[in-house]
Amino acid sequence: MTTALLVMDFQTGIVGRIPGAEALLGNVTTAIDTVRGQGGHVGWVRVAFDDADFAAIPSTSVMAGMVTSELRDAMHADSPATQIHAQLTPLADDVVVRKTRVGAFTTTDLDAQLTDRGVTKLVLAGISTSGVVLSTVREAMDRDYAITVLADACADPDPATHEFLTGTLFPRHTTVSSVGDL
Numbered sequence: 001m002t003t004a005l006l007v008m009d010f011q012t013g014i015v016g017r018i019p020g021a022e023a024l025l026g027n028v029t030t031a032i033d034t035v036r037g038q039g040g041h042v043g044w045v046r047v048a049f050d051d052a053d054f055a056a057i058p059s060t061s062v063m064a065g066m067v068t069s070e071l072r073d074a075m076h077a078d079s080p081a082t083q084i085h086a087q088l089t090p091l092a093d094d095v096v097v098r099k100t101r102v103g104a105f106t107t108t109d110l111d112a113q114l115t116d117r118g119v120t121k122l123v124l125a126g127i128s129t130s131g132v133v134l135s136t137v138r139e140a141m142d143r144d145y146a147i148t149v150l151a152d153a154c155a156d157p158d159p160a161t162h163e164f165l166t167g168t169l170f171p172r173h174t175t176v177s178s179v180g181d182l
Helices: 021-037 051-056 062-066 110-116 129-142 159-172
Strands: 003-008 041-047 095-099 121-127 146-155 175-177
Touching (some): 003 021
Parallel strands (some): 041 095, 146 175
């Protein structure tokens, strides 16, 4: 199959900050089961840094403000907070990448792994809609993927921003759907 579901930033430390996380995790689990059941691929994207990654962040980068010295332990690649949430389980043949920027492609080999599997269509689930989902939509557009955003498998700290992106911005260039319509 040429479709891959990308499960993005569903990490212990991020999921725990989202209201309604249990329902969101349920929707993502259903999406994973549906895509796997249809023979599709599942990709896992998480944001985490090793010591070299921290050292390489320029002071002018937005990321420098996000990974302050107070947050470094929580954002370290070995931290429990940066691991994929315990209710979600990658399989051995799934795509798994660790990123050090907002979007899923820029600092990973995600595109190469998807291309090797013949993937041309992406289905996106992620936290946050205004962060990883928005950045990945834009990057995927530039890489010529067909894109579906699962509105009920994405969340944002600001519900109005989520609604604007999934209701107004994303439909201009992607398909916005629900898990039930997969």
